[in-house]
Amino acid sequence: MIKLKKFLKLSVADKLLLVQACFLLPFFQCSVKLVPFRYLIKVLRLKVCDSTSVIQSAGYLHDLGQVAWAIKCVECHLSGISGRCLAQALTARLLLHLRNVPCVLCLGVKNDQMINSLSAHAWLCCGDVIVTGGRNIEQFNKLTSFL
Numbered sequence: 001m002i003k004l005k006k007f008l009k010l011s012v013a014d015k016l017l018l019v020q021a022c023f024l025l026p027f028f029q030c031s032v033k034l035v036p037f038r039y040l041i042k043v044l045r046l047k048v049c050d051s052t053s054v055i056q057s058a059g060y061l062h063d064l065g066q067v068a069w070a071i072k073c074v075e076c077h078l079s080g081i082s083g084r085c086l087a088q089a090l091t092a093r094l095l096l097h098l099r100n101v102p103c104v105l106c107l108g109v110k111n112d113q114m115i116n117s118l119s120a121h122a123w124l125c126c127g128d129v130i131v132t133g134g135r136n137i138e139q140f141n142k143l144t145s146f147l
Contacts, residue, residue, distance in 0.1 A: 003077070014066070017095065021070040024094060026078065028087040044090070046146035049104060057127030060101045067095045068131050086122040088132040093124055101126060104147060108140030 007015065031040060040046075057064065071088055089105050096103045103126045110119045121140045123133030130137065 014070075017066060017070045018073060020095060020098075021067075021074045021091060022078070024091045025071065025074050025087060028090045029084055032084065032086050032090070040090070041146070044094075046105065049145050049147045055102045055104060055127045057129040060096075060126055061129065063096065063099050063101050064126055064129050064131050067092050067099075070095070071132060085133040089122040089124040092132045096124075096126070096131070102147070103131065104145050106142050106145045108137070108142040110140045 007018070010018070035043075071092055075088075093103055093105055103124055106123050106125060108121050108123075110121065112119060119140075121133060121137065123137055124131045
């Protein structure tokens with residue numbers, strides 16, 4: 001009941017953003033598991049780019065913070081939706097795209113020699129602001145970026 005009261009007190013824009021995130025995050029969770037990434041790239045019209053520095057984040061800080069907040073809220077309140085960096089990044093990218101905010105999806109890998117394995121990670125950024133997946137990204141070598 002407390003969660004419902006908090007939700008009802010939100011602005012209409014925040015409610016809409018949360019509802020969008022509630023549908024998109026599980027959708028992308030399933031998509032990432034079921035659809036090969038090369039098809040996701042085509043369907044989402046992602047284009048390979050060279051750098052994240054092309055985009056300036058100054059005019060978009062409010063939108064970036066709101067989208068990051070919505071994704072964290074959905075993760076906390078929907079069971080089974082956590083720690084999936086690519087689904088989070090794709091969700092944030094679409095939510096920002098709907099708000100005409102430019103952003104870059106980055107993919108990287110980390111070689112963990114202690115356990116002899118590779119780890120992959122995805123994060124979304126707008127200029128120098130990391131919207132999703134920002135934890136420990138310095139450990140990852142960026143392989144590619146998509147607009």
